[in-house]
Amino acid sequence: MQGDSAPTAEAQLSFLAKVQRLFAEGDFTATYKFALLIAFADLAVELGSDDGRELLLTNSQIGQRFIQLYWNHTSPYGVGRPGSQPGILVQNAGAQARVISAIAEFRARVSASSPQLAAKHANYRDLLRKVTETVSAQPLTYLQNFGGGTDPFIYERAGPGRIRLHPGVTYCLRRFQQLIQQLARSHWIDHIKVNRRNQAILGDADDLGEFLFHSSRQSLVALGERLRLVDGAKCFYCGSAVANMDVDHFIPFTLYPRDLAHNFVVAHPECNRSKSDMLAAKRHLEKWLQRLELRSDDLAEVAVGLGFPSEPEITRRVALWGYGSALASGGSAWIAPKRFEVVDSSYMRCFGA
Ligand SMILES: [Zn+2]
Numbered sequence: 629m630q631g632d633s634a635p636t637a638e639a640q641l642s643f644l645a646k647v648q649r650l651f652a653e654g655d656f657t658a659t660y661k662f663a664l665l666i667a668f669a670d671l672a673v674e675l676g677s678d679d680g681r682e683l684l685l686t687n688s689q690i691g692q693r694f695i696q697l698y699w700n701h702t703s704p705y706g707v708g709r710p711g712s713q714p715g716i717l718v719q720n721a722g723a724q725a726r727v728i729s730a731i732a733e734f735r736a737r738v739s740a741s742s743p744q745l746a747a748k749h750a751n752y753r754d755l756l757r758k759v760t761e762t763v764s765a766q767p768l769t770y771l772q773n774f775g776g777g778t779d780p781f782i783y784e785r786a787g788p789g790r791i792r793l794h795p796g797v798t799y800c801l802r803r804f805q806q807l808i809q810q811l812a813r814s815h816w817i818d819h820i821k822v823n824r825r826n827q828a829i830l831g832d833a834d835d836l837g838e839f840l841f842h843s844s845r846q847s848l849v850a851l852g853e854r855l856r857l858v859d860g861a862k863c864f865y866c867g868s869a870v871a872n873m874d875v876d877h878f879i880p881f882t883l884y885p886r887d888l889a890h891n892f893v894v895a896h897p898e899c900n901r902s903k904s905d906m907l908a909a910k911r912h913l914e915k916w917l918q919r920l921e922l923r924s925d926d927l928a929e930v931a932v933g934l935g936f937p938s939e940p941e942i943t944r945r946v947a948l949w950g951y952g953s954a955l956a957s958g959g960s961a962w963i964a965p966k967r968f969e970v971v972d973s974s975y976m977r978c979f980g981a
Pocket residue numbers: 863864865866867868895896898899900
């Protein structure tokens with residue numbers, strides 16, 4: 629794939645075929661490669677653009693993503709679950725994965741309930757250095773080895789502490805973000821399940837995906853309570869006021885599975901259920917973008933205390949990407965229960981594009 633223009637359909641298919649081969653033929657001793665693919669897909673959405681351009685990333689940016697992805701995994705799993713002996717899940721075929729041990733050690737010394745709060749601590753730099761070193765020595769070195777050879781089709785080293793995603797790769801990662809995320813997550817879950825040392829910890833539990841990849845219910849409930857103080861105790865979409873409000877991902881979690889603080893709104897359960905995994909219609913988008921501009925600081929304040937990432941500009945870019953993808957694929961958007969509209973080019977003008 630060459631140049632600044634979007635890769636051809638053929639080049640995109642070839643990329644996907646190689647990703648499939650990587651999963652089928654790669655050697656997954658630890659879960660790092662899944663985390664690396666998720667980090668690439670997320671960073672491509674957040675920092676990349678919809679042309680064929682290459683993207684430079686620092687190993688430290690990837691290291692930070694690893695800390696965010698693995699943070700909750702260093703809490704014991706199985707607490708309060710019948711048939712389970714609680715413990716930290718093992719994510720490596722041999723000794724525990726070094727990233728997990730490093731985060732667990734950090735958490736034992738420093739009281740921080742989230743990576744966002746941890747980052748404010750002086751010792752965080754040391755943790756980030758350790759994790760970044762592991763990322764560089766392990767998955768960045770081995771991800772592109774599969775089928776008995778090396779095929780550097782995603783990235784190359786670009787000097788000390790940096791890599792370059794090849795031209796066309798960012799485009800493909802953005803376009804197939806959901807697919808790559810889902811593949812990486814389901815393989816990640818399987819990797820943990822088949823490790824014999826996790827059997828006693830897992831017991832009969834069936835919520836491993838929730839545990840690994842979702843914010844805890846308690847933190848979402850707390851977030852909902854605080855959001856009501858910022859936005860008022862009414863549904864973001866229809867304005868109705870009810871006692872029990874849900875917390876909704878404005879850009880659906882299935883489309884973009886990171887819990888960015890500015891992406892949350894409160895909605896009453898009927899609207900939340902009905903919108904489900906859809907994008908919201910233009911009238912809601914306009915309101916949401918306005919809120920992002922006017923209430924950004926209030927939302928950041930709510931987020932920081934509860935440990936959700938506060939990245940308003942990134943959140944805006946994720947939304948632009950999400951609606952851009954829907955426009956490109958003829959998607960529709962949710963207006964109200966049982967009412968939808970097609971995402972047309974006027975949506976993009978909401979972003980001032
Ligand atoms: Zn509503």
